[in-house]
Amino acid sequence: MDKIPFKNFILKRINIYSIIILTTAFVLIFMLFLFINKQIRTATDEQLNFVIKKTMINYDLQLNEMENNLTSLMKEELENINSFNEEKIENAIDRIHNNTKYKHLIKNTHYFLINEKGIIEKTSYEDDLGLNLSEITVLWNNLKPLNPGQIFVQSTTNENGTNFPWLYIYKKLSEDYYLEFGVDFHNDFNTIIFSPLLDFVKESETIKNIEIYSPYFESFLENKNLEVKYKEYLQTIPEGEIHYIDTGFYKSKAFYKLQSDYGYRYVTLNLDYANSRNIFFSLLILLLFVPIFIFFFMRKFIVKETDKIIKPIKATANMMKEFTENDYTLDLEKISDSKIQEIDQIKSEFLIMAKKIRNSVIQQENSNAELEELYENNELLIKKINRIIKITIESKEYENLEEFLKHLFDNIFDFIPEADYGSLSILKDGQRHFIDARGHNLEILQKIDLRNGLFVEAKDIKILDDIIEYDKQSIPKYSADLFIQASKPIKSTLIIPFNANGKVYGSMNLDIDKFSNKEFSQESIRFSKFFSDIITSYLILSEYQNLESKHKESMIRAIINLVEIHDNYTKGHSNNVSKLALEFSQKLGLERDRQLQIYWAALIHDMGKIVIPSSILNKPSRLTPEEFSEIKKHPIYAYDVLKSIDNMEDIAEYIKYHHERIDGKGYPEGLKGKEIPLESRIISICDSFDAMTSERSYKKAFTKEQAIKELINNKGIQFDEKLVDSFVKLVLKD
Known part of the structure; x- marks a missing residue:
């Protein structure tokens, strides 16, 4: 009888059953997924519609009621004030704060004294001291026509940048001054107002998180920026209906638009139906019961066919075990053939290998003594060689x-x-x-x-x-x-x-x-x-590195001279930044190689400006948006040139990102936080400090103290917070 290949032996018996079972399971799983997904979405739609509408109506009612209450209290206090008396005014804002029933929502009540030019001269909110309200055209146009004693109320508005409500009321005083009372609210204001909706989300197994946005897509809850494609989608959907976009297996994103008294409110929710998998797997077990039943029905047939494979394999394994246990002596010729091609091939190969092993064992027994002696000598030699390798590696240090x-x-x-x-x-x-x-x-x-x-x-x-x-x-x-x-x-x-x-x-x-x-x-x-x-290798390498370093510095300084000729405003700037960056990296305790890379990158950080027309670089007036966009390309120009030069790849990357900002609003790629290389964050601080403390034709130089204050004000916004602290200590030490 011809021997059957093992592969054909198995595949003929399982191919048909595998295809049937897998196809059936796939179809059932897919249909079940569609059914469950639809059921969960329907239930979620009804509950969400009700809760969102109820919450938004409650939000409008509370804002209206709160605005009326606070406006009445502030008007009452302003009517008793006709001239600026700081003590009287502070007592008034204390009464407003303590007498309102919304005290638990109010963070602070402030006063602002505004002169006839719109500048805030005195205030209990120091951040706004010196602010020019005449630049806010709509507000100033309402204040200018007021006669002494007249009052103007600005309805509740969302503060730009925070999206938290403020309430302002103004009175024209007799001495051509305006007095303003303003109320701002706690950071958890929106959380309290939207609590019914948030509680619903918290209790829901399907909704993972929710975000609510203003008409200008400012976040009310977690200050998360919404992607542009989702903003456009929200503006197109009908009001009062939930719409979905699938984002993954058993996952989707829901969108909702609702008109309120304060403009549209947009709601986004992330949904995960994974909690419904218990239902899914329960049904799946039932659906797979039939294939499992078929499997057990065929068990006897499978066992019988399996024995045809197992028995010759066991016989071969026993022969191998006996061969090793009997000091590699056995009559291997007695091994019988099976009907499976691969198993008989294994037996044949084992027979050849066993003969070779036996001959090798005899030879090995005769040479053990020599091998032991050679082994000991080799061990000593290997230890010495390993020591030499270690010493060679350490030479680099x-x-x-x-x-x-x-x-x-x-x-x-x-x-x-x-x-x-x-x-x-x-x-x-x-x-x-x-x-x-x-x-x-x-x-x-x-x-x-x-x-x-x-x-x-x-x-x-x-x-x-x-x-x-x-x-x-x-x-x-x-x-x-x-x-x-x-x-x-x-x-x-x-x-x-x-x-x-x-x-x-x-x-x-x-x-x-x-x-x-x-x-x-x-x-x-x-x-x-x-x-x-x-030693010779060390000496040659040292000489080569010194020569290469001098050559690199000459080339780089030639490039810097070209940049300074091209850009009048950066004369000496690159040298200043590179020296400052090297000193800063030394203070931070970075490795020597890393210090040098920062030095070279800082020295040529403005190299890309060579490509930008000098008419833009040296323009004395304000740049147009197009011109400024061209200026912002200079890190990319430098990167494209340097990235293909040996040993300059890292330096090219540090230069590329030296105008990125910690808050992600920099360029060219909008990286933020730790996404920006440490070297680029160091160069950014040194670059800004030298630019601020250097005099230009279009600006006066900052004092060291003014520049330090500017760096501190932009910690965590433009600059790395910890690096700014270390840099300030370095500069103050000097």
């Missing part, structure tokens, strides 16, 4: 050559065990200086005058016998005597020179005691070569 060499000198004795003593010296200004020693007297070595040429020099690693005798013949007697006094008796010396680009930087000498029988091994010489290569 050292900016000072002497500290780096001392670190290597401390470690090299673990790799060259024959060395008993050693010394470390560098060449500086034609003079050899000892900077470390082991065994020898470092203090005396440092007193020896060893000018270049009066000491053993080596271009490559070399071993020198009796180095003290050699030095006695090549250096002055006084220096030789000091050298003998400072040194331990030496038999032989391994000299490891430091060379790079044809220049000698110094050497590391490792010494074997004069009375020792040890000799430097080939392995020790190889390790000394490793250390020499590490």
Whole structure:
């Protein structure tokens, strides 16, 4: 009989049943989803319509009643005031505040003394001191015609920016002054007024959150901005009907528009029908009962077919187990064939593998002793190699050559065990200086005058016998005597020179005691070569980095000169900002590499202005919206140029976002908060501070104190709050 592939054996028996079950389940689930969704929406519509209408009617009634009550009290007090008497006025606003039955909703009652020019000269609300009401045309046109003693009431309005109600009343005093009483309400005013609706939402399992907006789409509850597409949608839907937009599986967004005495009110709700899944799964279990019943009915047939697969697999597994338990000896030829192609193939492959394993075991038993010895030697070698790798990685952390060499000198004795003593010296200004020693007297070595040429020099690693005798013949007697006094008796010396680009930087000498029988091994010489290569690489990299840094700075400064020629107003600005940003990043304790990146980014943060016409940059009058829009593109212009330059990708990104604001109202992408890179937030503060404290043809320079005040006023709005606090401490320290 032909052997059947395992895949065909299984698929023929399950394909048809799987397709039927899955198709049936999918259709039933989809129909159930549509049914439940419709039922929940219908129930939610009826309840929401009732609660929203009731709440909005109650909102209008309460505002009207509250306005009448407070207006009556304020009129009564104003009629008794004909001239400005601060004590009398403060007593009046206290009575208004205490006598109204809406005291629990009122936050404060304020007075404002307004001169004939519309400027607030005195007020109990200091934030509005100096405010010019004549700029509010509609209000001023109502106040100007008033005769002394006449009163004007401004109905309850929503304060711009807060959306909380205010009530204002004005009286013309005899001395050409206006007296204004104003009432503002607690932040939870709207929460109290809309409490029936909020309670309904809280109790609902379907409604996850609600937001109510004014006619100008200002939020009454959580100050959430509504997306433009939803604003447009709300304006088009009929009044008094709930409309839905599906936002995900079992999720949708509901919209409602209602006319009130104070204009349209827009309501949005996020709905999640996931709580109805209990019903869904209960019905689903019932609907799947039939397929499950069919499964159990076919169980005997499935078990029978499964045995045809399991039995030969078990037989093969038992043979494998017996093979391993009997020291890899077994008559493998006795394994019988099955009728399934893949299982017989496994058996065949196992037979070949088992023979190979048996031969390998015999060979392994003969070479175990050799392997153990090699293993021990390899372990020691691996540890040393890992140490060298670690030392190589650590070399990147050292900016000072002497500290780096001392670190290597401390470690090299673990790799060259024959060395008993050693010394470390560098060449500086034609003079050899000892900077470390082991065994020898470092203090005396440092007193020896060893000018270049009066000491053993080596271009490559070399071993020198009796180095003290050699030095006695090549250096002055006084220096030789000091050298003998400072040194331990030496038999032989391994000299490891430091060379790079044809220049000698110094050497590391490792010494074997004069009375020792040890000799430097080939392995020790190889390790000394490793250390020499590490030092050479460090020296070459340091020289390259210094050269690259100087080249980069020259190129960047050339770019800055071009920007300053193109833009008269930024003369010296880039240098000031870069120095300030570097000092600030140092105070913040950032890593050195990060400090430098901030420095370079600050130096060329206005590079993109080269692309903008000088007629716009140097325009003395106010810019048009189109011109200002073009100015706002300069971070993108700089980013597009720099992002493709090696090692400038991060700097390009910091420049791109240095005009973003914490509140998300900056440019070019409207990022906010922690979305803005820290480096960009630092440059933004330094850029603004220098701009404020620098004199321009179109403005006078701020004093340091004025600029600091401006930064503090914009904390959490334009600038990072914590960074402003740190920056102010830095500037005040100076």
